[in-house]
Amino acid sequence: MTDSVSARSRTEIRDLVRAQLEALLAQNNLQGAKALLVPVQPADIADAIEDLPQQQQAIAFRLLSKDEAIEVYEHIDPAVQQSLIDKFKSQEVLEIVDRMSPDDRVRLFDELPAKVVRQLLMEMSPQERDATAMMLGYEPGTAGRIMTPEYIALKETMTVAAALDYIRGLAEVKETVYYLYTIDRARRLRGILSLRDLVVSLPEQIIGDIMTRDVVALQTNTDQEEVARVIQRYDFLAVPIVDREERLVGIVTVDDVIDILEAEATEDIYTQGGVQTGDSDDYFQTNLLTVARRRVLWLMVLLITNTGTSAVISSQQEVLQEVVA
Numbered sequence: 001m002t003d004s005v006s007a008r009s010r011t012e013i014r015d016l017v018r019a020q021l022e023a024l025l026a027q028n029n030l031q032g033a034k035a036l037l038v039p040v041q042p043a044d045i046a047d048a049i050e051d052l053p054q055q056q057q058a059i060a061f062r063l064l065s066k067d068e069a070i071e072v073y074e075h076i077d078p079a080v081q082q083s084l085i086d087k088f089k090s091q092e093v094l095e096i097v098d099r100m101s102p103d104d105r106v107r108l109f110d111e112l113p114a115k116v117v118r119q120l121l122m123e124m125s126p127q128e129r130d131a132t133a134m135m136l137g138y139e140p141g142t143a144g145r146i147m148t149p150e151y152i153a154l155k156e157t158m159t160v161a162a163a164l165d166y167i168r169g170l171a172e173v174k175e176t177v178y179y180l181y182t183i184d185r186a187r188r189l190r191g192i193l194s195l196r197d198l199v200v201s202l203p204e205q206i207i208g209d210i211m212t213r214d215v216v217a218l219q220t221n222t223d224q225e226e227v228a229r230v231i232q233r234y235d236f237l238a239v240p241i242v243d244r245e246e247r248l249v250g251i252v253t254v255d256d257v258i259d260i261l262e263a264e265a266t267e268d269i270y271t272q273g274g275v276q277t278g279d280s281d282d283y284f285q286t287n288l289l290t291v292a293r294r295r296v297l298w299l300m301v302l303l304i305t306n307t308g309t310s311a312v313i314s315s316q317q318e319v320l321q322e323v324v325a
Contacts (some may be wrong), residue, residue, distance in 0.1 A: 009205055017040055017045075018051045019255070021033055023054070025052070025059055031295065033060065038065065039230070042075055045068075045072045045075075046073075046090065047078045048060070057084060058084055070096055070099045078108060078111035082111055082157040102135060103146055103148040138221070139221065141223060141224050142220065143241045143252055144241065144249070145218065148175050148251060149237075152177055153180075153182070153248060155182065159206060160210070162199055163207055175251075176237065178194060178195050179240075180195065181240055186245075187247040188246045188247050188248070193207070193211040197210055199316065219241070219242060227257065237254050
C-alpha cells in the first residue's frame, strides 16, 4: 500500500513540476524555472522536459548546469534527444555527447542519422571516440553493443589498501564501483570481488587471496535477452563481458537490463496483438492499411471463436436458465 501511494505521489510531483515549468517558461520567467528544477531528480527533470511543447524543450534544457544537463540528457527519450541536438550549437552538443556514458552514447547514436554520427565521432576526444567506435562495431542487440567500458579492474598482486586508494581516484569517472574485476597482464579476466569484500578485509591482504575465481561472464556476441536473463537469475548488479580471448572489455549493468526487459515486453505485446511492424517504436507511424493487413488474421480468429461461443451459449440456453434459477 505504501509503495503504491509513494509511486502515485511521485507521479503527481512530476506532473506538478511539468505544469509549473511550462507556465514559468510561457511567462518567460527563466530564473523561476531554473530555481524550480534545482531540487528535482534528473530522471524527473527528463520526464518534465519530454512532456513540454517542442519549442520549450530546448529552453528548459539550457537552464540546467553542464554536469546536470549531461545526466538529464541520458534519461531523455532518444527522439527528444535528437530534437535537442538539432536545436543546439555544435559545440554544445559535443560537450554533452563527449561526457555521456559510452553505452548511453551508443544508444543515442543508434537513433541518429549516420552523417551526424560520423561528424560527432570526428570531433570527440580520442579516448571517447575509441570506446564508442569499439561498441558500435558489435552487432545490435548483443552484449557488446549495450555494455560500458567504465569498470574498475585490479591486479591480483595489489593489497587491499592499494586497491582502495586506486578506487578513490577512479570512482567519479566509472559507472559502478560495487563490483571489482581482477585481470592479468593480457587483460584476461581472473576473478571478481565486491566493494564490501574489499572494505571488510585487512589492509595488508592481497587481492588474489580474497577474490572469487569462479566468475559468471558472457561473450560480446551474447544476445541481450540472455544477458538480461543471467542478471535476473543471479541477482547481479552487473555482469562482465569478455571477448573471444577471454579479455575483459566491459560490463552490463542492471539499469541497462531494465531497459532491455522493457523493450522486449513492449515488442511481445505488439506481437501478441498482431501489430508487430519490425520496429515497435514505429508502430504509430505505420500506414493504416499495413497495420490492418497484419491484424486481419487475428481478427478473423476472434470472429470465428466468438461465433462458436455464441452458438454454444444459444444451444444451451435452457440449461443455463435452470442453473441460474
